[in-house]
Amino acid sequence: MRPQRISLVVSTYNWPAALDLVFASVAHQTLPPAQVVVADDGSGPATASVVDAWRTRLNCEVLHLWQDDSGYRLARARNLAIAAASGDYIVSVDGDMILHPRFIEDHARCAQPDCFIQGARPRLSLPMTERLLRNGYAGPTMLSPGLERRMYALRSELLSRLTSKTSATLNGVQGCNQSFWRKHIIQVNGYDERFTAWGPEDREFAARLLHIGLKRQYVRHRAIAFHLHHQSRAPDSYNPFDRLLAETLLTRAVWCKHGIDSHLATAATRRTGHVTERHDAPSRNQDILTR
Numbered sequence: 121m122r123p124q125r126i127s128l129v130v131s132t133y134n135w136p137a138a139l140d141l142v143f144a145s146v147a148h149q150t151l152p153p154a155q156v157v158v159a160d161d162g163s164g165p166a167t168a169s170v171v172d173a174w175r176t177r178l179n180c181e182v183l184h185l186w187q188d189d190s191g192y193r194l195a196r197a198r199n200l201a202i203a204a205a206s207g208d209y210i211v212s213v214d215g216d217m218i219l220h221p222r223f224i225e226d227h228a229r230c231a232q233p234d235c236f237i238q239g240a241r242p243r244l245s246l247p248m249t250e251r252l253l254r255n256g257y258a259g260p261t262m263l264s265p266g267l268e269r270r271m272y273a274l275r276s277e278l279l280s281r282l283t284s285k286t287s288a289t290l291n292g293v294q295g296c297n298q299s300f301w302r303k304h305i306i307q308v309n310g311y312d313e314r315f316t317a318w319g320p321e322d323r324e325f326a327a328r329l330l331h332i333g334l335k336r337q338y339v340r341h342r343a344i345a346f347h348l349h350h351q352s353r354a355p356d357s358y359n360p361f362d363r364l365l366a367e368t369l370l371t372r373a374v375w376c377k378h379g380i381d382s383h384l385a386t387a388a389t390r391r392t393g394h395v396t397e398r399h400d401a402p403s404r405n406q407d408i409l410t411r
Contacts, residue, residue, distance in 0.1 A: 121233050126224060127207030127302075128153040131198060132215030136166040137253045138348050143174040144257035145218045151225035153211065155181040159201035162189025181206075195311035195321045199380040202305055203387035210305060214296040217241065217345040218252070218260060220275060226342035227299045235286060235335045236304065236326070239297035239343030242272040249349040260346045273344060280341040287336050295322030297345045304329060310380025312364060319361030324368050324376075331374045 128146065132139050139158070146156060156178065158171055168184065175182040185200045187193065202210055211227045213219070220226075223239075230237055244252070248266030252258065262273040308328040315321035326336065367373070 123209030125154045125207040126209050127155040127205035129157045129201045129212045131159045133161040134163045136170045138216045148221045149224045157183045157201040159197040160186040161197040195315045196313045199310045203383035211299040216348040220344040235337040237299040238338045240272040241347045243268040243347045246349045276341045283340045293323045293326045312376040313378040320365045324365040327368050
C-alpha cells in the first residue's frame, strides 16, 4: 500500500538559516511532498520570513503552524502541525536536516501498512555545517568532506533491501527522521504534551505505536537526511521526563491524555475554510496558521 498524499512536517525553533537549507532540499526532491507543514515552537519573525519566501517557490502547499514561545513544547508543536496536515502519510523531520533528493520518494516506497519508518541521519561536521549555512544549499553526498557516519550516506536500493529490518523495540528511535500513517498517529493520540523540556517524547510516542501492534522499520541506505551540526541539548544529569516513558512502558499504554485530539476539531475547520486565518502578529497563547 502506497501513500496517496504525503505531508512533510518540519519542526523548528529559531534557526532560520538551517530551515532555509531544509526548504532548499525539499525543492530538489524527485517526489515532492503534497504539503510542507512547519511546526514552529515559537520562533521569531526571521523564521516566518523564510517560510514566506519558500511558499512562492515550492510546487506544493506550505503551512506555518506557530505557537507562542512558552518554553520547550516540541510535542505540542508537532501535534498542531499533524492536526493541520492533509496527508494520509506523515514524514517528520527536524528543522536542521538536509534531505537527500530521493528522501520523500524513499519514505513513500518503503511505507508498509503495519509499520512506521526510522530513517538514517549521517551527521555533518561543524566546518561542513558552517560552509552550508554561509554558501547556501549544496546537496551533501557520501563523498562530501566533513561527514560523520559516512556509510549511512550511501544510498543503494540493493543494500537497503539486504540491511533494512523491522523491530518491536525502541532501540535507535530518533524523532529527527521518521514517517507514519496519519491514522496511527490519531489512534495513539499523537505526542504527549506533558513533555515541556528536552526528553524522550519521540521514544514515548513510538512506544505507544508499538503497543498497538505496529513495528518499527529501520530503513538503511535509503530515506537519508543529513544532520547539521549543533550543540547537544540533552541534559547532563537525570532527566525527570524519563518517568513518562517509563510509565508508558510499564503500563503498555496506547493513549496519552494530553495529545493531538484537542487540536483536531480546529484543524478540520481551518482546512475546510470555516475559520478565518490570522496574519496579525502572534500573541501569547495564540496559535497562528498562515498560508
